[in-house]
Amino acid sequence: MRKELITGATLAVLVLLLPACESGQADNSKATSANELVTNSNTADASSAGATAVAAITFEESSYNFGKVVAGEKVRHIYKFENTGAAPLLIQSATASCGCTVPTPPKDPIPPGGTGEITVEFNSTGRAGEQVNKTITVLANTEPNTTKLSLTGEVLSDEQGPIRQ
Numbered sequence: 001m002r003k004e005l006i007t008g009a010t011l012a013v014l015v016l017l018l019p020a021c022e023s024g025q026a027d028n029s030k031a032t033s034a035n036e037l038v039t040n041s042n043t044a045d046a047s048s049a050g051a052t053a054v055a056a057i058t059f060e061e062s063s064y065n066f067g068k069v070v071a072g073e074k075v076r077h078i079y080k081f082e083n084t085g086a087a088p089l090l091i092q093s094a095t096a097s098c099g100c101t102v103p104t105p106p107k108d109p110i111p112p113g114g115t116g117e118i119t120v121e122f123n124s125t126g127r128a129g130e131q132v133n134k135t136i137t138v139l140a141n142t143e144p145n146t147t148k149l150s151l152t153g154e155v156l157s158d159e160q161g162p163i164r165q
Helices: 002-021 028-052
Strands: 056-060 063-070 074-083 091-096 101-104 115-123 131-141 146-156
Touching: 028 091, 056 146, 074 091, 074 146, 091 101, 101 131, 115 131, 115 146
Parallel strands: 063 146
Antiparallel strands: 056 074, 074 115, 091 131, 101 115, 131 146
16 A cells, blocks of 8 residues: 555656656746745744644533432533633533533533633432433633533432422
8 A cells, every 4th residue: 555655656757757857947937836835834834833822711610419308309500711822712612411411501601711601500300319420521712622510419308309399
């Protein structure tokens, strides 16, 4: 496979050089222009890469323990954050490890220094007796591009919970 690639590349170079050899003079202006474009492109990429602003997300808390709830109750928590980066923060998605947990991220970009919230709602229906450990994955234009949040607690059965009237 490698030998075929080398042979193909060599053949392509010969085909390109053959017309220049026949006229007795190579067209170096095209080669020079192509080299300048590559050099200028690489220089531009390197300089812009160093100057590229990046968003950063900093949460007040990345985990929340809601304690104990009775099966059927809904738990709602707000994870507050700040964009501590130099570019607008764009949250592409926030997903939970289970359908019983629904995160709602902001839709609009958060400017550098700005704050935002991700609201998470956990529905404990059908989860009596469970220890809850849910993960919320936030995908954004940050480095790294994912941030993990956690929601923990315990779901009690009606018999274990407070007396209802």
